[in-house]
Amino acid sequence: MRLTLDDDRLLPTDPGERAVARTIYGAVRDLALICPHGHVDPQLLLDDAPFPDPASLLIAPDHYVTRLLHASGVSLDALGVGEGQLSEDAARHAWRLLCEHWAVFRGTPVRYWLEAELVDIFGVDTAPSADTADAIFDRLAESLADPAFRPRALYERFGISVLATTDDPCSDLSEHRALADDPTWHGRVIPTFRPDAYLEPADPGWVDAVGRLAAAGDVDTGDYAGYLQALEQRRRYFVEHGAVSADHSHPDARTDPLEPAEAARIYRDALAGRASVDEATAFRRHMLTEMARMSCDDGLVMTLHPGVRRNHHTPTFERYGADVGADIPLGMEFTDALRPLLQRFGTADGFHLVVFTVDETVWSRELAPLAGFYPSVYVGVPWWFLDAPDAMRRFRAAVTETAGFTRTSGFVDDTRAFCSIPARHDMARRVEAGNLARLVVEHRLTEDEAVDTAINLVSRQPKTVFKL
Structure with missing residues (x-):
């Protein structure tokens, strides 16, 4: 079977709507990619080393790919997860497993992204299968040996204008500094302050985290006041190194404040190992409001990504670590x-x-409704399990009539899989073009307004929302 990408993929099926959607999509398809939230390692672009093999690039770091294969009976270690540098035999075996199970991705956005990567980036024109796995692997490996497929070359080819990473508050951000100081580097990579581990006293490693915070900020965190001072100092450090946002992901979004004396007491008890689970949870909820206060002071955009039960399967976490696909959504x-x-x-x-x-x-x-009243609130576009075509359409249908387009975030790709970035942005642009085309044919927008809205969602909106 040939592997091809239809020019009208994801556009409306109605001929009238499709014609309008083509025009709208055409206005945005080649605009720069703005990536204000993601998880690409900045070391990748600093080193600019060749990618080692197709499996390490397209399978192992992408939990969207590995989780569905795992559900189909494929072990994560066979896919290279947690295995470090793969031998050629191990990489080829992982690639064969993906191709042999290609059918499990039918109807999923993962199929869309992988096909776009294979065709648009690597020029593969053969559909993956057990019979074609080795030939495709060889084609990809040959490409990866070409300097045109190194990380920096792909960054430029993808048309990325800014790429935000996700970083530990105690990081010295040396990779970001080195990139910024490199005269041969012309991109923009910025850090994001991610303090989750420092706000959760119930986590086993919290006391050690607070100790690292003290060392990084050169502040005594023996009491609550010092703890707050250390967090504020690290946030300023991130701002000085280009950060524009602070990202938070906890099981819930509660922000109930504590009286300062009560917060200080729980903090002391947590350091001593005496705080109960309920007290630790109350402290974390209080600290989310403190993070908002700090954002008002230092200007960092506050983003919330709550409502996921991380590491749902403990044995998988203990064997492979976090972020391998074993996270499950919660009601919110x-x-x-x-x-x-x-x-x-x-x-x-x-x-x-x-x-x-x-x-x-x-x-x-x-x-x-919250974004439709509060000038500070923006609705984040579909994320994680919902960044798929039908969910994106449901999002606009659910949100637009109350909050319009300008109270939403603009697209975020939220990915560790570097080569999936352009495919993810392209999917969003095509779906948005279809949504806007429907409003045009229903005479709710003019075509000029629809085109301007599409450009705004791709370019102006994320710059405004994330202060870029």
């Missing part, structure tokens, strides 16, 4: 959960709060 509540935070900061000048969810039942009931 935002209206009351965010009220304490928004009571204090919802109308504060310059404060931006971008709220993402993997529970689409809250899009129209809670998030759109």
Whole structure:
């Protein structure tokens, strides 16, 4: 079977809508990619070393790929997850497993992304299968030996204008500094402050994390005041190194504040190992509101990615670590959960709060109404399990009539899989073109307005929301 990409993929099937969607998509298809939230390792671009093999590039780092293969009976170690540098035999075996199980991706966005990567980046024109696996592997390996397929060359080829990474608050950000100082590098890679591990006293490693925080900030974190000072100092350090946002992901979005004396008491007890689980949870919820206060002070955009039960299968976590596909969404509540935070900061000048969810039942009931009132709140576009064509369409149908287009975040790719970035952005642009085309043929927008809206969602909106 030949592997081809139809020019009209994901566009509406109605001929009238499709014609309008083609025009809208044509206005945005080649615009620069703005990536304000993602997980690509900056060391990748600093080293600019050749990618070692097709499996290490396209399979092992992409939990969207590995989780469905795992569900189909393929072990994660056979796919190279947690295995480090793969031998050629191991890499080829992992690639064969992907091709042999190609049918499990039918109807999924993973299929769309992988096909786009194979065709648009590597020029593969043969559909993956057990019979074609080795030939495709050889084609990919040959390409990866070419300097045109090194990370920096692909960054330029993809048309990325800015790429945000996700970073530990104690990182010295040396990779970012080295990239910024490299006269041969002309891209823009910026860090993101991700303090989750430092806000969760119930986590086994929290005391050690607080110790690292003290060392990184050169601040005594023996009491609550010092702890806050250390966090504020590290945030300023990130701002000085180009950061524009702080990202938070916890099981819930509650932001109930504590009295300062109570927060200080729980902090002391947590350091001593005496805080209960309920107290630790109350402290973390309080600290989310403190993070909003700090964002008002230092200007970092506050993004929330809550509502996921991380590492649902403990044996998998213990064997392979986090972020390998064993995370499962939770039901969410935002209206009351965010009220304490928004009571204090919802109308504060310059404060931006971008709220993402993997529970689409809250899009129209809670998030759109919140963004439709509070000048600080933006609804994050479909994320993680929802960054798929049909979910993207449901998102616009649920959110637009209440919050419009300007109260949403603009697209984020949220990926560790470097080569999937252009495919993810292309999917979003095609789906948005179809959504806007429907409004045009229903005479709810003019075609000029639809084109301008599409350009705004791709270019101006993410720059505004993320202060880029």
